[in-house]
Amino acid sequence: MIELNELTDAAQKAFPADKLSPARDASWELTAEMGWMMVRLPEDDGGLGLDREASTAIHFEMGRVLSCAPLIPAQLGLQAVIASQTLAERADWLERLSAGEYAPLHMLPANVDVAADGTVSGTVGGVLEGDMAVAVVAKLPTGYALIPTDAEGVELIERPVWDPSRRLFDLVLTGYAPDPALMLSDAEGAAALHDILGPEAHLALAADCLGGATAALALTVEYLGMRKQFDRPLAMFQALKHRVADMKIRITTAEALLWSRARDPQAARLQIAGLKALATDVYQFVTEEMIQLHGGIGLTEEHQCHLFMKRAMLNLQLCGSLDWLNERVGAEALAALS
Amino acid sequence: MTDTANLEALRSEVRSFLEAEKPTDWRDASRTQEDFVQTQRDWFARLVQAGYAIPHWPKEFPGGGRSLAEQKVIYEELAKADCPRLLLSFVSTYHAFATLHECASEAQKAQYMPRILEGETWCQGFSEPGAGSDLAALKCKAVREVRDGQEVYVVNGQKIWSTMAQFADMCLLLVRTSSEGVKQAGITYLLMDMKTPGVSVSPIHQIQGDEEFAEIFLDNVVIPVEQRVGEEGKGWAVAQATLASERGLTLMELSYRMRGALSRVASLIREHGREQDRGVLRDFGALVNEVDAVCAIADQFLDNRIKGLERIGDASIVKNSYSRALRAYSKLGVRLGGIDEQYVKPITFGDLNTGNWMADFMNSYAWSIAGGSEEVQRNIIAERMLEMPREPKNWVL
Numbered sequence: 001m002i003e004l005n006e007l008t009d010a011a012q013k014a015f016p017a018d019k020l021s022p023a024r025d026a027s028w029e030l031t032a033e034m035g036w037m038m039v040r041l042p043e044d045d046g047g048l049g050l051d052r053e054a055s056t057a058i059h060f061e062m063g064r065v066l067s068c069a070p071l072i073p074a075q076l077g078l079q080a081v082i083a084s085q086t087l088a089e090r091a092d093w094l095e096r097l098s099a100g101e102y103a104p105l106h107m108l109p110a111n112v113d114v115a116a117d118g119t120v121s122g123t124v125g126g127v128l129e130g131d132m133a134v135a136v137v138a139k140l141p142t143g144y145a146l147i148p149t150d151a152e153g154v155e156l157i158e159r160p161v162w163d164p165s166r167r168l169f170d171l172v173l174t175g176y177a178p179d180p181a182l183m184l185s186d187a188e189g190a191a192a193l194h195d196i197l198g199p200e201a202h203l204a205l206a207a208d209c210l211g212g213a214t215a216a217l218a219l220t221v222e223y224l225g226m227r228k229q230f231d232r233p234l235a236m237f238q239a240l241k242h243r244v245a246d247m248k249i250r251i252t253t254a255e256a257l258l259w260s261r262a263r264d265p266q267a268a269r270l271q272i273a274g275l276k277a278l279a280t281d282v283y284q285f286v287t288e289e290m291i292q293l294h295g296g297i298g299l300t301e302e303h304q305c306h307l308f309m310k311r312a313m314l315n316l317q318l319c320g321s322l323d324w325l326n327e328r329v330g331a332e333a334l335a336a337l338s
Numbered sequence: 339m340t341d342t343a344n345l346e347a348l349r350s351e352v353r354s355f356l357e358a359e360k361p362t363d364w365r366d367a368s369r370t371q372e373d374f375v376q377t378q379r380d381w382f383a384r385l386v387q388a389g390y391a392i393p394h395w396p397k398e399f400p401g402g403g404r405s406l407a408e409q410k411v412i413y414e415e416l417a418k419a420d421c422p423r424l425l426l427s428f429v430s431t432y433h434a435f436a437t438l439h440e441c442a443s444e445a446q447k448a449q450y451m452p453r454i455l456e457g458e459t460w461c462q463g464f465s466e467p468g469a470g471s472d473l474a475a476l477k478c479k480a481v482r483e484v485r486d487g488q489e490v491y492v493v494n495g496q497k498i499w500s501t502m503a504q505f506a507d508m509c510l511l512l513v514r515t516s517s518e519g520v521k522q523a524g525i526t527y528l529l530m531d532m533k534t535p536g537v538s539v540s541p542i543h544q545i546q547g548d549e550e551f552a553e554i555f556l557d558n559v560v561i562p563v564e565q566r567v568g569e570e571g572k573g574w575a576v577a578q579a580t581l582a583s584e585r586g587l588t589l590m591e592l593s594y595r596m597r598g599a600l601s602r603v604a605s606l607i608r609e610h611g612r613e614q615d616r617g618v619l620r621d622f623g624a625l626v627n628e629v630d631a632v633c634a635i636a637d638q639f640l641d642n643r644i645k646g647l648e649r650i651g652d653a654s655i656v657k658n659s660y661s662r663a664l665r666a667y668s669k670l671g672v673r674l675g676g677i678d679e680q681y682v683k684p685i686t687f688g689d690l691n692t693g694n695w696m697a698d699f700m701n702s703y704a705w706s707i708a709g710g711s712e713e714v715q716r717n718i719i720a721e722r723m724l725e726m727p728r729e730p731k732n733w734v735l
Contacts, residue, residue, distance in 0.1 A: 221724050235726040238717070245658075245716035248724060253659040256635035257627075274627040281624075327616055330623030334613060337604035 011061035021165045024068035032100030056262040059204045063211025066165045070129040072204045073104030077137040088181035103135040107318045119175045130156040130169025144184035163310040201319040202276035209283035213251045216290045216308045254282045270332045277325040283312040356419040364422045374687035378426035406644045417594035434460040436583030441576045461506035463497040474521045480513035489563040503552035527573035529565045546700035590636040599691035632663045651723035654715035661705040671695030
């Protein structure tokens with residue numbers, strides 16, 4: 001049994017804190033070498049069979065270094081395959097994906113129509129690092145499907161985003177005929193699969209946020225301690241200290257919720273959705289403060305502040321926005337408390 | 339495994355006791371301060387009898403000798419069952435107990451500890467009008483004299499923010515016996531009988547109509563030297579024992595209670611027909627998340643303490659997170675309640691989440707100011723956890 005701190009230590013060694021956003025392709029190779037795609041793969045399928053806490057620990061560390069390697073959509077794509085009861089060559093796909101072939105789950109909504117002949121046209125949004133993908137796990141009206149990126153009627157179009165640690169693509173389908181052998185679920189099974197993948201996505205993104213927020217806070221404290229004005233370090237001014245303390249309070253509190261949800265196999269879907277909402281809100285707050293507290297240098301591209309802020313802003317929108325998730329949590333709590 | 343089994347056995351034991359015995363009408367019975375005090379005395383006596391009032395005391399006391407993990411179970415169940423919080427006896431069972439247990443003489447322990455279980459209540463005479471966040475600046479003056487052949491302290495001064503002092507039998511009193519050296523060095527710790535001539539108490543009328551705190555005026559109050567805890571001038575160290583007496587259980591209990599009281603917000607949303615209002619649902623959802631997170635951090639704090647992993651500043655984070663969520667909770671109630679909440683309604687003593695939203699909102703300041711203000715906690719977090727430098731101490735106006 002691998003201990004959690006061993007995973008964390010290994011991650012910190014492989015991805016040191018002083019190298020933010022290390023190059024994507026090398027990071028991805030390293031990720032596969034570390035066996036991180038095996039972490040959530042059940043032992044029966046040849047994986048490590050570790051639980052949510054383990055993958056959460058890794059995503060936290062990847063958030064801390066603003067990793068460009070798309071581990072989150074890759075893990076979600078793999079989990080869709082693991083959970084699939086209809087995929088023809090499931091074992092083969094599991095082997096390929098756990099060895100490092102990339103088939104991400106899309107992280108923004110799909111807007112597609114199915115024609116009378118069964119072909120699909122429209123756009124599947126939020127395919128991270130689509131240029132690396134051999135296939136995309138997409139939620140179609142007919143069910144979840146593995147869509148090979150080189151298939152006819154399939155095109156990946158890059159949509160440049162502000163966050164330089166990620167590349168986003170639209171998967172554009174034009175009369176694409178889904179391969180029945182590559183269906184991961186039927187239309188009915190899609191809801192169940194969505195309920196499995198949703199909490200995993202939210203937990204992973206929350207970890208990414210809070211890892212990033214932790215690094216952003218550390219850099220801010222370091223900067224305020226070093227930068228001198230009025231013959232003293234900025235860190236001595238109480239007006240600034242209190243703002244930093246609030247960053248610490250909000251990160252630590254959200255992190256307590258992160259681990260409590262990660263360790264609770266009974267955590268409800270919307271409890272984890274609520275965690276994602278809270279964590280993205282905290283990350284946004286922390287990175288906003290980070291830039292302001294850095295002053296002029298925080299506005300420059302040469303400094304790292306903007307990398308955190310841009311990632312926080314993108315995370316807010318992936319797999320359900322703050323408003324949408326909070327509304328769902330509120331409606332569910334209202335129903336539960338009647 | 340046996341630990342877990344033991345804890346679960348305790349949990350079901352407490353649960354069955356509470357199902358049979360918990361007071362259900364305590365809010366209605368707490369519309370006046372006097373009635374509130376009576377319900378508090380009754381419930382405390384019942385819990386002492388059942389063995390759940392003083393789980394943190396040593397095991398020679400009935401109901402004592404419980405581990406922190408067991409204490410947590412008891413408090414969780416008390417909170418979930420929505421029982422009255424033990425407010426009136428809080429200072430006696432925690433602050434007075436810790437002070438006596440850790441610093442007092444055997445004679446003092448034997449004299450006072452059993453009386454606490456019989457219902458004697460204590461208050462804390464620490465803060466002064468000029469010594470709030472800066473407690474060590476206190477001025478209440480004690481002069482050592484011989485009167486009628488007995489060595490005594492003659493005390494003059496004023497104390498403030500003493501919880502329930504108007505009902506207290508005894509007081510944990512910090513006085514200044516010397517002005518030499520650093521301000522902490524001249525402080526002495528005394529145990530004062532509230533019936534001593536020269537002691538007068540005046541309740542403080544809070545903005546929501548409660549009288550949870552009082553001022554204590556000391557006019558030539560004579561206190562025998564035997565009532566001192568620790569040495570003269572060493573009271574500051576004793577006060578640290580008092581202040582460290584309760585760490586985490588109350589905030590965990592209060593967080594759980596706030597989570598239980600989210601149903602009050604839900605009722606309010608329905609009463610006002612806002613179930614379909616998406617903005618309201620968003621705000622409610624954000625509150626639910628925040629309260630869940632506060633419960634998680636309060637839990638984590640206690641779990642770390644049980645494992646001996648508490649770090650400086652952890653408690654400050656829990657306190658500020660709780661007070662922030664409590665403000666958000668009560669403010670959402672005020673907003674959703676609309677004009678209704680501006681009409682005065684009777685308050686309920688001894689509860690922070692009563693559903694009288696303006697009163698709850700005003701009461702929430704007790705947690706952002708009392709027990710070390712949010713600002714003091716932020717200093718602790720910044721300077722002692724994040725190791726940011728202190729501000730220079732000497733300055734001239």
